[in-house]
Amino acid sequence: MPVFRWGSPIEAFRDLEREVDRLLQSMNATFEGLRIGRPYPAINVYELDEEFLLTAELPGTRVEDLELSVGGRVLTMRGVRQDADEIDPDRYRRSERPRGEWERSLPLPDRVEEEKMYAELIHGVLKLHLPKAPSERPRHIPVTDASTGDGSTAIPTSSPANSAEPSDEQ
Amino acid sequence: MSSDETPRPSETNAEETTPAPRRWVCTPPIDIFESEEGLVLRADLPGVAADQLDLQVQDNKLTLFGRVGTAVPEGARLVHQEYHVGDFLRSFILSDEVDHERISARLNNGVLEVVLPKAEKPEPRRIEVRTE
Numbered sequence: 001m002p003v004f005r006w007g008s009p010i011e012a013f014r015d016l017e018r019e020v021d022r023l024l025q026s027m028n029a030t031f032e033g034l035r036i037g038r039p040y041p042a043i044n045v046y047e048l049d050e051e052f053l054l055t056a057e058l059p060g061t062r063v064e065d066l067e068l069s070v071g072g073r074v075l076t077m078r079g080v081r082q083d084a085d086e087i088d089p090d091r092y093r094r095s096e097r098p099r100g101e102w103e104r105s106l107p108l109p110d111r112v113e114e115e116k117m118y119a120e121l122i123h124g125v126l127k128l129h130l131p132k133a134p135s136e137r138p139r140h141i142p143v144t145d146a147s148t149g150d151g152s153t154a155i156p157t158s159s160p161a162n163s164a165e166p167s168d169e170q
Numbered sequence: 171m172s173s174d175e176t177p178r179p180s181e182t183n184a185e186e187t188t189p190a191p192r193r194w195v196c197t198p199p200i201d202i203f204e205s206e207e208g209l210v211l212r213a214d215l216p217g218v219a220a221d222q223l224d225l226q227v228q229d230n231k232l233t234l235f236g237r238v239g240t241a242v243p244e245g246a247r248l249v250h251q252e253y254h255v256g257d258f259l260r261s262f263i264l265s266d267e268v269d270h271e272r273i274s275a276r277l278n279n280g281v282l283e284v285v286l287p288k289a290e291k292p293e294p295r296r297i298e299v300r301t302e
Contacts (some may be wrong), residue, residue, distance in 0.1 A: 042252035046242050057216035057253060057279035083212070083281075085202050096199035097214050106244050124216035124280020156225050 040102045041077075041126075052112065053129040059124035060097075066121065070114050070126065075128075078103045081160075194256025198236070208268065208288035216280040217241060223277055225284070227270050233261040234282065247285050 041056040056098070058079065066079045080101045108114065112130045119128040198213045215223065218236035225234050236258040264270070271288040276283055 038252070043250070044248065044252060044255070044274035046246035048243065048246050049250045052249075053242055053246060057214075057280075059214040059216040087249070091203040091205070092201065093209070094200060094202040096177060097201050097212065121279075122217075122241070123219055123239070124214070127241055152188065 039104050040098070041104065042106075043106075051132055052109075054106075054126075054128040054130060056126045056128075057124065058121070058126050061121065061124060061126075063121055066126070070108065070117060073108045073110070075108050075113075076103065076105045077126075095134055156168050181208065189226065194254045195239065195259050196254070196256040198234075198258040205285070207210050209283070209286040211262075211282075211284040212284065213258070213282045213284075214280065215277070215282050217255070218277065218280060218282075220277045223282065225275055225282075227264070227273060230264050230266070232264050232273075232284070232286075233259075234284075235259050236282070274280055 017094045041058055043054055043056045046053040046055070056077075058081070060081055060083065061079055065081070066077070069078075078101075081097075083099075086104045108130070111133050113133050116131040117129060119126060121127075198215055200211055202209055202211050204287075213234060215234075215236040217238040219239055221269045222237040222239060223234070224236070225232070227233075237259050238255055241255070264286065267288050268286045274285045274286045
């Protein structure tokens, strides 16, 4: 006996459609290697002045379930979707949420600084920040006062104690 | 969808004052399974914070509406899109078996869990028969 019934027949039909959609999607995810499906997870990429921002919906994913790595200008995201508790499959009346392990790799544009990438996971949404390489951004050129004699270390910054990094002096 | 059937006071107010930009509404995928005390419903609501989730039971209908927070800063330009960011809406008709008073819910990492306890059947009551 169904405990959950749909409000109206039309809605039920729409829902069926969506469910078939989802089923196809999950099948596609399984056959990703056959190049017929959409890769999982779906991603969006946004561009800002200083960085690219990649977002992906990963509900139920904890930080420890997610592994991001980068190498050879390829970003690899790997994760597992599972609930904390094991539910006996016989107890399911409805099962639509995707689960299991997934992996997705993406090529990175040259303009991204791999070393400065960082990611956040908020309410099941991954936000991966891909800072643009300095050549892509308006560059700040330090100006030294040459009249003081040894201007090599006199980089005018607000905190002179720690700011004189070797890279800034070149 | 069913939003016109279940008025949400906070929602309608917001829409009247500011003509909000068109937002997508998505049907979240759900799981329903039996537990010892009744049924458990889990729904994927990525991007929804607990204070942005509206869960209500009216008559026999359970409606969940989750408003998705903005994940990207203003001025961000979408350069590649594989999914739509949208609010989540879905409603269910509950059976009489569910004890509406004891429904509880929590939201963690974008997954909503609603516990729908089974109503306790009243104990058979023995009626005393007297003789005059």
